[in-house]
Amino acid sequence: MRGKVGCGRVVRRPAAAWAAVLVLLAGVAPSLAARPALAAPGCFGGKPAPAPRATGDQWAQRWLDPRRLHRLGTARTVRVAVLDSGVDSSHRQLAKAVDRGWDLVADEAGGTIDCVGHGTAVASLIAARPDGDASLVGVAPEARIIPIRVSENATGSTRYRDVTPGRLAAGIRRAIALKADVIHVSFAVGSGSAGLRSAVADAVRRQIVVVAAVGDDTVGETYPAAYPGVLGVGAVDQSGQRWTDSGSGPHMDLMAPGVNLVAAARVDGHVAIGGTAAAAALVSGAAALVRGNHPKWTAAQVAEHLLATADGTPGGAYSVDYGYGSVNPYRALAEPIGTPVPSPSPKPMPAAAVRPSPEPGMPATTRRALLWAGGVGLATALVAVGYAAAVALLRHRRRVSG
Template sequence: MTKTVLRGAAVALSCAALAVLPAVPARADALRAQEWALQAVHAQQAWRTTKGAGVTVAVLDTGVDANHPDLDGQVLPEQDLVGFGAGPGDTAWAQHGTGMASIIAGHGHGAGRQDGVLGLAPQARILPVRVILEDNDPQRGRARTEKAGALADGIRWAADHGADVINMSLGDDSSSAHPEPREDAAIQYALGKGIPVVASAGNGGQKGNHVSYPAAYPGVIAATAVTHVGARARFSTRHWYATVSAPGFDIVMADAGNGYLSGWGTSPAAAFVSGAIALIRSAHPDLSPAQIRRLLTSTAQDSPEGGRDDDYGAGLIDPAAALTAAGDLKPTPQKPSPAAYADRYFGPGPTAGDAADSPVNWLPWTAGAAGLALVAAAVVLWRGRRTHP
C-alpha cells in the first residue's frame, strides 16, 4: 500500500460540521491496529468456522466503489434507483456506501492481503443498491419529489435479486419521522422470503432521541453503537426497538477511490451486525430471520440486567458465540410477519425548524424524508500521495 498520511479535516456528514483530528500514518499496520472492533466482536474466533463465503449482503446506500482495492472482486453490479446525482470519480459519490461495504466484506489487499482494512465477513459478496445520494451531492434536493419510495423499491429489488442479508445504514430520526406503509410492506416481503433486515438505530441520542425508521419497523434488527470500552456511544439513539449493539466509534473503513476514512455512527454498527449475520448464514443458510435474531440476542456479550435495555438491546454482538449456538438449531419454516402501521404515514422529514433537534441531513427521499442521518459522522479522509497541510 502506498504510504499516506491522514488529512486533518473530518467532515461530519450528517450535520455538515468540521472537526480537526490528529494526523496518523495510514500504513497497513496503522490501519489494522485501529480495527479494534474486530477484536471486540471476536472475529478471529468466528473465522475459524467461516468468513462469509457464499453469502450476498445487499447494501442499500449511496453506492459502492467496486474498484477499491479492499473490495476488488467482492462487489456485484449495482442497481441505481436514484438515477441522477454524482457519479464515479466525483467527491460526492459512494463514500458512505463504500465504507459500509468494507466494514461488512473488506478483504484487504497487497501481498497476503496485509494492507487495507478487513471486514467482519471478508469472503461475502456485496450487492449495491443506490437509494440515496451523499449529503454533499448538489442534486440531492431533487429526490424530495422525484424519488419517493426508493428505499421500499430497493428492499424489494434486493430481496428478488439474491440478497441473503439486507443492510440499511440509514434512516430518518427527525421529529417528524413516521412509518410509511410501502417501506413496512417491503420489509415484511423480505422477511417473508427468509432475508434478515438490519438498520441503524439512529444518531439522535443527544438531539431529541426520536424514533428512527426503518429501524423501528417490525422485524428489523436495529443496531445501537458502542465505543471501544463497551460504553453506549452518546449519539446512539435509545429506544424500545434496539435489538443488539455493535462497534460504532472510531471505525476504520474504505473510502471511494483508493483511500480510507474513520468515522462514528450507528451506520457502522449496523454494518457490523450485517457482517455477523453473513457469517451465520454462510455456515447455516437455512435458518430463518427470527432464528438469526434470537441467536444474536441470546449470545450477545455484556447483556444488560434483565436481558435487554434501550441503550444496548440485548448487548454487544458475538458472532463466534452465535455460530457455536447455531450448531444446535434446526431450521424452522419462515412465516411472514404481517405488515404494520398501514394507517400511518412517513411525514415530510426534517425542516429548517427541526434542524436543532435532529442530526438528519442525508437526502430526504421517502415522502421527502429519509436522509442518510445515521452516517459515519466525524470522517477523517486518508488520501494517497498527499501530505498533511
C-alpha cells in the same frame, strides 16, 4: 411525509488534528467528509487521490477478532444488499466483493457510483477482503455485496435529505429482486409508511434477514428498524457504553462498535467512520456469517441466534438503551445451536474496555427489616415486576421474529 433521517455519522476532524487521528487510528484518514466529497463517474468533480493506508491495530478489530472468527465459518454464498450512497468497487479490498446492483437515483442497474464514500465504507465493514497488513478486514470477507444506491448526497453532509420511506421501500424491493440473503439499511427515518412496512414484511416472508440502523441523534422509534422482523442496531464506544448520539428505544435489538472504525475510502486507502449505520454493518456481517453456516435457517432463526449469543451490557438482559447486548459473531458461530434465549450474563470486554462496577448489594439488616415488615407486599411487587418484564421481553422477541 418525509421523516427525519439519521445515518452513520462520518467522524469529522480539522486539518490541525490529523496527526492525532493518524496516531489514534494507525494511519487512518481523518474523515470521509474532510476529503473532496465528489469522486465517482456521474458525480460532479474529479477523482480523489487515494487516502492513507491503515496498517496498525484498531479497537473494533480487536473486539470482534475477525481473523480468528473467520476460521469458524464462511459467507461465500451469501449476498448482502447495502442500502446507502452506492459502493465504489474500485477499492482493492472490495473489487472482488461487489456484484452489480441498482441505482435508484439514476433508475438503472449499477449502484457502484458513490459520491460521498459512506456506502463504500459501510460495505467494507461487512465484506472487505484481507489485504496484507491492512488494518481493515470485513466481518464476512467472503460475502457478496449488492449495492443499492438510495441517496445522491453530494454535499458531504451526513443528513441524507433525499432519503424517504418511499425510496427505502423501493430499495428493499430491489434487493429482494436481486436475491439478497441479508439487507443492510444505513438509514433511519422518523416516520414509516404503508409501502415501507409492506416491503419489509415481504423481505421477512422471503426469509431475508433485515438489519437497520436505529439512527444518530434521533428521538423515538425510527423506521425500518421498528418494524417486525427487523434487527435494529445502535452503537457502543470503546468502553462498551452506549455512544452518546446513538438512538434508543423499544426498536433497539443489538449494539455493535460504532466509534472511530477503520473503513475503506473511495478509490483506495482508509478512512474513519462512526455512527449507528457503521454498527449495523458489523451486525449485517455477523448475520451473513450465521446464514452462510446455516443456510436452511429462517431469517427469524438467524436473528434469534444473534440475540442469544450477544454479550451482555450494563443494560442487563434487555433494555431500550442496549437491546439484548453487543453482537458477538464468534459466539454466534462457536456456541452450540439450541433454542435461542438471550444471554443475561456479560462476557468480559476487550482489555481496553472497562465496565462499570456492579451495584452494591442491599445490607443484610435492611433485607431482614423489609422481609419482616413487608414480606407480602414485597412478594406482590416482585410478581408484578416480573410479569411486566416478561411481557416486554415477549414483545421484543416477537418483533424480531416477525
